[in-house]
Amino acid sequence: MxxxxxxxxxxxxxxxxxxxxxxxxxxxxxxxxxxxxxxxxxxxxxxxxxxxxxxxxxxxxxxxxxxxxxxxxxxxxxxxxxxxxxxxxxxxxxxxxxxxxxxxxxxxxxxxxxxxxxxxxxxxxxxxxxxxxxxxxxxxxxxxxxxxxxxxxxxxxxxxxxxxxxxxxxxxxxxxxxxxxxxxxxxxxxxxxxxxxxxxxxxxxxxxxxxxxxxxxxxxxxxSEVGGQLLHVRPLNRSDVGTVAGILGELTAEAPAIDPTGQLSVAGDAALLQAVGARLAEVPLAELGLRLPSLDDVFLTLTGRPAEEEEVAA
Ligand SMILES: Nc1ncnc2c1ncn2[C@@H]1O[C@H](COP(=O)(O)OP(=O)(O)O)[C@@H](O)[C@H]1O
Ligand SMILES: [Mg+2]
Structure with a gap:
């Protein structure tokens, strides 16, 4: 038609x-x-x-x-x-x-x-x-x-x-x-x-x-391009972003997306959340959890950069 x-x-x-x-x-x-x-x-x-x-x-x-x-x-x-x-x-x-x-x-x-x-x-x-x-x-x-x-x-x-x-x-x-x-x-x-x-x-x-x-x-x-759920972690100290990224990379075999606020996210589920929690016991965290993908996540996945940067650039 x-x-x-x-x-x-x-x-x-x-x-x-x-x-x-x-x-x-x-x-x-x-x-x-x-x-x-x-x-x-x-x-x-x-x-x-x-x-x-x-x-x-x-x-x-x-x-x-x-x-x-x-x-x-x-x-x-x-x-x-x-x-x-x-x-x-x-x-x-x-x-x-x-x-x-x-x-x-x-x-x-x-x-x-x-x-x-x-x-x-x-x-x-x-x-x-x-x-x-x-x-x-x-x-x-x-x-x-x-x-x-x-x-x-x-x-x-x-x-x-x-x-x-x-x-x-x-x-x-x-x-x-x-x-x-x-x-x-x-x-x-x-x-x-x-x-x-x-x-x-x-x-x-x-x-x-x-x-x-x-x-x-x-x-x-x-x-599905982003994944069912996203695990997100925000270390309390910016200086820990690299450490957290390394651990996420090891556990998922994927590089996490990192937004401008220092939040890392990667496709994951409850099992990953537990594993990450255990590995990050020594790193002070501001946030750790699972959420459903947002438009920003779709953007981050499709373009490798967050949607907000878009606005600044435009
Ligand atoms: N009348 C206009 N004069 C100059 N630039 C415009 C005008 N309307 C829109 N733009 C520019 O064109 C682009 C697309 O705008 P727009 O279609 O309004 O986007 P959206 O609705 O997705 O926010 C933006 O960069 C915006 O600044
Ligand atoms: Mg508009």
Whole structure:
């Protein structure tokens, strides 16, 4: 089956900055693709090009067969976009915002009101519908923003970091809404900095770094590149990092990853944790434990450097 979104060698530069250095990706009909990467890796640029807000410098992208440059008007009619920063008007109420958007999309006054009412209900905003958006919490705003992008019943939805800055409860609410949309058949391209979010929502992942695709696959396949669990150790004294690295190397036959804070990590399990604990009895430790891989770990494994350094460099 034809992919819903098809991206081929897409490039974009801003002055001296290469935002996209030629990326390829496809999104299957009715699936959720997670576009994962640290700040500055090109996520927003990709979404803006795909939603026709920005012209690429090279390469090609289509949405449901329509070229995003040559056939931008057709694409605009098919997609919804929730930006990284809430696009709703603070001085209007929730229902006024949605009604306004519906009117801009050429719905009649009656249709617009009923679509708005349906969406506030669906997003748990009915009680707050008549309140000005400036009184809304971050989670309510984000839900209104999501509702706003659905007014036109898009077949394809772009969500640019939909939960950045939300607390866990509100994040879960947004996740539930995304799951429901996907279950109803909406094709979703979601950007995120969080592996956990991609893991929860996306069937397929594309990892960006400096405007390039550095990995793609399912969440499970990406994490398997890192290993099931990671053992992490932080010696109390920086001067012990070398000693700890040597011992980890001996026990695992692999060189541990070392982050800028002096934390060492290596794929491992409870048995390794015990062995390491025994060998490090004489070394004062600040931390020792097991955890699941994070995006930073995926980065560290894929690129040999932490994602944070990325931001500094960018
Ligand atoms: N309007 C702009 N002008 C100049 N540089 C930009 C602009 N927008 C983005 N960039 C740069 O392009 C790169 C990619 O940015 P962006 O797509 O926003 O990344 P992300 O969404 O992953 O954080 C970054 O280096 C960023 O600083
Ligand atoms: Mg962004």
């Amino acid at each position: 034809e992919p819903v979104i098809s991206v081929d060698g897409l490039r974009k530069t801003y002055g001296d900055t290469t935002a996209l250095a030629g990326i390829d990706l496809t999104v299957r009909r009715g699936s959720v693709l997670g576009l994962l990467g640290p700040n500055g890796s090109g996520k927003t640029t990709t979404v803006r090009i795909l939603s026709t807000l920005l012209r690429p410098d090279g390469g090609r992208a289509t949405v449901l067969g329509h070229d995003v440059v040559a056939d931008a008007a057709a694409v605009r009619g098919l997609v919804g976009l929730t930006g990284q920063y809430a696009a709703v008007d603070d001085s209007l109420t929730g229902i006024q915002n949605l009604t306004l958007i519906a009117r801009l999309l050429d719905l009649s006054r009656t249709e617009a009101r009923s679509r708005a009412a349906e969406l506030v209900e669906r997003f748990g905003l009915a009680d707050a519908a008549e309140r000005r958006v400036k009184t809304y919490s971050g989670g309510m705003r984000r839900r209104l923003d999501l509702a706003a992008s659905l007014v036109g019943r898009p077949s394809v939805l772009f969500l640019d970091e939909p939960t950045t800055g939300l607390d866990p409860r509100h994040r879960n609410e947004v996740w539930d809404q995304v799951r429901t949309l996907a279950a109803e058949g909406t094709t979703v391209l979601l950007t995120t900095q969080y592996l956990e979010e991609a893991d929860q929502l996306a069937e397929d992942l594309v990892v960006l770094d400096h405007g390039r695709v550095i990995a793609s696959g399912t969440p499970a396949s990406l994490k």
